[in-house]
Structure formats: C-alpha cells, structure tokens
Amino acid sequence: MPAEASTSRPASPPLTERQEARRRRILHASAQLASRGGFDAVQMREVAESSQVALGTLYRYFPSKVHLLVATMQDQLEHMHGTLRKKPPAGDTAAGRVAETLMRAFRALQREPHLADAMVRALTFADRSVSPEVDQVSRQTTAIILDAMGQADPTPEQLSAVRVIEHTWHSALITWLSGRASIAQVKIDIETVCRLIDLTEPPARP
Amino acid sequence: MPAEASTSRPASPPLTERQEARRRRILHASAQLASRGGFDAVQMREVAESSQVALGTLYRYFPSKVHLLVATMQDQLEHMHGTLRKKPPAGDTAAGRVAETLMRAFRALQREPHLADAMVRALTFADRSVSPEVDQVSRQTTAIILDAMGQADPTPEQLSAVRVIEHTWHSALITWLSGRASIAQVKIDIETVCRLIDLTEPPARP
DNA sequence: CGCTAATCTAGAACAAGTTTCAGACTTGAT
DNA sequence: ATCAAGTCTGAAACTTGTTCTAGATTAGCG
Incomplete structure (x- = not known):
C-alpha cells in the first residue's frame, strides 16, 4: 500500500525524481536546524546551503519560512501517526486511550x-x-485522535470534543515550550480535556 | 480606589509623568496601527514615529515587537475586564455564564x-x-473566567478546567483569525469546553 | 539530436526588526 | 545653580526573511 491515501499532498504538478529529492533534502535540513536552536535557528539561507539548493529554489518549494516549518510538521506527523498506529493505546475508555496517545506524542x-x-x-x-x-x-491530528478513540464514525458532538482537545493540545504545548507550564501540568490539562469524550460517548446508542 | 490591585505591573522603577505619557502614547499608537493591518502593520519605526519617540526609546520601553503587542493586549484586557464587570452574565449555571462572558469578549x-x-x-x-x-x-484571563463562574475559591480541579478553557479560547481565536473556523464553530467549541465546568462544580459541597 | 519552456543557480537588492552610538536633554541630589 | 547619572534623540549599521535578475541547466518533445 502506497501509504499515501488520506495524507497525500495536493500534488498539483507531479515532481520529478530530482525534485522529490530536493524537497526531501530541504525538509531534512529544516528539521535538523530546528532540532538545534528551534524556530530562530531555521534560517532560510542556512536551510538552502545545507540542502544544496539556491535560495530562490528554496522559496519556489516553500514560499515562506512558515510554510517550510508547517510542511516539516506534516512530515513529522506522518511518522508519528505511523508509529502510534503500530502500538495502539490499551486503555478501557476512549478518553483514557486518547489521553495516553497524546501523552505518548508529547513524550516524543x-x-x-x-x-x-x-x-x-x-x-x-x-x-x-x-x-x-x-x-x-x-x-492529520484529528485522524490520530479518532484512531485512538476507535471511533470510525463520530457524531458532530464528538467532533466538537475532538476540536477542543486539539485546541488544548496545541495551546498546552505552547505554554510548556515557553516554560510557563510544567510537564505535569500539561498532563493534567490533557487528562482534564479528555473527559469531554466520556461526556459525548456514553449514549452508546442501541 | 486606585484600580491597580491585582493587575499592577511590576513597576520596577516608578515612571515619571512624562515617561508614563510616552508609554501611553506608544501603546496607543501600537493599538491604532494594529487596528488597521494587524500584526504586520505594527512596524516599529512607524510606532516610534506615531508616538513621537525615537526608535531607541521605543526599544527601551518595549524590548521587542512581541513585548509591545503583549503589553498592548494587557492594556486592552484591563479595559475588557472592567467592561465585563459592569454587566455580569446572567446565566443560571457557571458553565453558561463563562460561555456567555467569553462570547461577549469574542464579539468585542x-x-x-x-x-x-x-x-x-x-x-x-x-x-x-x-x-x-x-x-x-x-x-488576567483566569480572573475574568473565575469572575464569571462566581467562584472566589476554586478547587484545583476547577483551575484545571479553567486552564483548558483558556487553551481553547486562545486556540479557537487563532483558527478563527486565520479563517479556518467560522464564528459559529468558535461558539460551539467554547460551549463544548465550558461543559467541563459542570463536570467539576456539581459536588456543591455542604 | 536540437529546440523550447520550465527550472535552477548565484548573487544583488530590498524590507523590517533590532542594535549601536555620539551628542542633547532631564532629573535628582547637593 | 550645578553636577553626575540616567534618559532621549537621530541616524547609521546589522540581521534575516523575502524578492528580483541574468545567465546556466534540465526536461520533455519532435
């Protein structure tokens, strides 16, 4: 299976092999630079140099630094979804499984x-x-959460809960990254928000 | 009453009158420029010019553009808290009052x-x-939410719920601002997350 | 192969956030 | 009133994201 079903890029113009390779080199350089220094360390000139591509080319592939980093995130998320799929969470309740999955992602x-x-x-x-x-x-994030819920066909209410969980996930991540919340606090927040799932699931329909 | 109790700035060195005036001019210019064009329209040189202050001085008051805008937000939040206090929400449940308050802020x-x-x-x-x-x-945001709950002395559980609500508030705001969610959706998300309050309040202790 | 359009490269140029500096102005204490 | 310390000004310089240009290279095609 080409592992490309739900997550494929628009793929507007299909890329040649060398182009695909360039794209990959760029994303790799981006992730590498980001791994040291974070956002500020990803400097477009450096990314271009590391990936052996002219600055203009870099901008043709990714029209801004933010585009580049968001694409880097897509890339990493795909990895993570694959990894998570291999060892699905074991909890009894949907809320527990989602919380476990997110904490696993968080530890990564x-x-x-x-x-x-x-x-x-x-x-x-x-x-x-x-x-x-x-x-x-x-x-992609929604897909990961729904996977953890084991809920193929969610109700609108459940989708709302999932959206709120995503909001919390992103925002909690930010507060942790900027040193304003501890890991323990992130854990608590995630567990707290995951209770919303129990709120919407139980009507386990006849 | 000096209206300065819970929200005072560190006030490390007390500012002279002229300095206070400069600070105020800067914040005003910042808000004004932001009101057209948003983040990008707040250009440090323009802020300096609009507020009749040298660029170096602007940077002495606010060490970066982000500092400036966060200070602008503090300023606006104080206004808002005052406004909200005047007409407290009328709902029966804490969750309802919080949701109403946040939607009011959202409309502002x-x-x-x-x-x-x-x-x-x-x-x-x-x-x-x-x-x-x-x-x-x-x-400050927490204070606004607790005010709406009418909960002077919240439990740790309730504080978790409030944190999650704040996460949702910020993140939902972002998705709306970047055009990825409708106003209706923001409303639903806020109402959804506010249900967490009911989850933690009912043990309305004897 | 030879052509054409698209793509890539190197490097200059531009924009806006940030830093720096010399000199003028204020402030507070004497 | 005067002096020292701290603050403000104006302007230039520096950094990094982004754009532009002219000339190579490459890809697809007849």
Whole structure:
C-alpha cells in the first residue's frame, strides 16, 4: 500500500525524481536546524546551503519560512501517526486511550524540544496564506485522535470534543515550550480535556 | 480606589509623568496601527514615529515587537475586564455564564479583528523572554473566567478546567483569525469546553 | 539530436526588526 | 545653580526573511 491515501499532498504538478529529492533534502535540513536552536535557528539561507539548493529554489518549494516549518510538521506527523498506529493505546475508555496517545506524542516531542518549538510556533503563527497546509496538519491530528478513540464514525458532538482537545493540545504545548507550564501540568490539562469524550460517548446508542 | 490591585505591573522603577505619557502614547499608537493591518502593520519605526519617540526609546520601553503587542493586549484586557464587570452574565449555571462572558469578549474582538490578530499572534508567538508578560495576560484571563463562574475559591480541579478553557479560547481565536473556523464553530467549541465546568462544580459541597 | 519552456543557480537588492552610538536633554541630589 | 547619572534623540549599521535578475541547466518533445 502506497501509504499515501488520506495524507497525500495536493500534488498539483507531479515532481520529478530530482525534485522529490530536493524537497526531501530541504525538509531534512529544516528539521535538523530546528532540532538545534528551534524556530530562530531555521534560517532560510542556512536551510538552502545545507540542502544544496539556491535560495530562490528554496522559496519556489516553500514560499515562506512558515510554510517550510508547517510542511516539516506534516512530515513529522506522518511518522508519528505511523508509529502510534503500530502500538495502539490499551486503555478501557476512549478518553483514557486518547489521553495516553497524546501523552505518548508529547513524550516524543520532549525528545526534540527545539524541533517541537519551531513547528508549533510556525503552526500558530501561520496566517491565512498557509491555511491549506495548517488545515492539513489539523486533519492529520484529528485522524490520530479518532484512531485512538476507535471511533470510525463520530457524531458532530464528538467532533466538537475532538476540536477542543486539539485546541488544548496545541495551546498546552505552547505554554510548556515557553516554560510557563510544567510537564505535569500539561498532563493534567490533557487528562482534564479528555473527559469531554466520556461526556459525548456514553449514549452508546442501541 | 486606585484600580491597580491585582493587575499592577511590576513597576520596577516608578515612571515619571512624562515617561508614563510616552508609554501611553506608544501603546496607543501600537493599538491604532494594529487596528488597521494587524500584526504586520505594527512596524516599529512607524510606532516610534506615531508616538513621537525615537526608535531607541521605543526599544527601551518595549524590548521587542512581541513585548509591545503583549503589553498592548494587557492594556486592552484591563479595559475588557472592567467592561465585563459592569454587566455580569446572567446565566443560571457557571458553565453558561463563562460561555456567555467569553462570547461577549469574542464579539468585542470581532469589532477589531486586525487588532485581535496582532495581539493573539504576538501572544502565541512569544518566546521565553516574554514569559512574565504572557503570564500576566494569562492571570488576567483566569480572573475574568473565575469572575464569571462566581467562584472566589476554586478547587484545583476547577483551575484545571479553567486552564483548558483558556487553551481553547486562545486556540479557537487563532483558527478563527486565520479563517479556518467560522464564528459559529468558535461558539460551539467554547460551549463544548465550558461543559467541563459542570463536570467539576456539581459536588456543591455542604 | 536540437529546440523550447520550465527550472535552477548565484548573487544583488530590498524590507523590517533590532542594535549601536555620539551628542542633547532631564532629573535628582547637593 | 550645578553636577553626575540616567534618559532621549537621530541616524547609521546589522540581521534575516523575502524578492528580483541574468545567465546556466534540465526536461520533455519532435
């Protein structure tokens, strides 16, 4: 299976092999630079140099630094979704499974806090011109959460709960990244918001 | 009453009158520029010129654009808290009152969407160097929500719920500002997250 | 192969946030 | 009133994201 079903890029013009390689080099350089220094360390000139591409080319592939970092996030999210899929959470309740999944993702981000910083800051700083890409990240996140719920066909209420969980996830991440909340606090917030799932699930319909 | 109790600035060195006036001119110019064009329209050189202050002086008062905009937000929040206090929400349940309060604040922001954009983007983009100021904004927001709950002495559980509500508030605002969610959707998300309050309040202790 | 359009490169140029500096002005204490 | 310390000004310089240009290279096609 081409592993491309739900997450494929618009793919407007299909890229040649060398182009695909360039794109990959750029994303790799971006993630690498982000892993040291975070958002500020991802300097477009450096990304271009590291990935052996002219500055103009970099901008042809990613029309701004924020686009680049959001694309980097899409890339990492795909990895993570794959990883999470392999070992699904084991909790009894949907809320528990979602909380566990998010905490697992959170621990993964802790391992590369600078990378997390760069990606999340870009995501929330993105303006309208990046909406499609940000939306894609959001869909991917939703998919991860629904997977954890084991809920293939959610009600509108459940979708609201999922959206609120995503809001909390992003914002809690930011407060942690900027040193205003501890890991323990993030954990509590996630567990708290996940209770919303229990609120909407139980009517376990006949 | 000096209206300065819970929200006073650190006030490290007390400012002279002229300095206070400068500070005020700067904040006014910042809000004004933000009200057209949003974040990008707040250009430090323009702020300096509009407020009749040298660029270096502007940077002495606010060490970065983000600091300036976060301070602008503190300023606006104080206004808003005052306004909201005058007409407290009338709902029966704490959840309802909080939701109503937040929607009221939201409608106020809708009237100056560009200003909202500038402030919220600055807030979530802020790095560690702005933590104290961002924290202050967060405390002010918490105060507004607790006011609406009519809960002078909240439990830790309730504080978690309030934090999650704040997360949702900020993040929902962002998705609205970047055109990825409708006003209706923001309303639903806020109402959804406010249900967490009912979850923690009912044990209405004897 | 030879052509054409698209793409890529190197590098200059521009924009806006931030820093720096020399000199003028204020303030507070004597 | 005067002096020292601290503050403000105006202007230039520096940094990094972004745009532009002219000339190579590459890809697809007859």
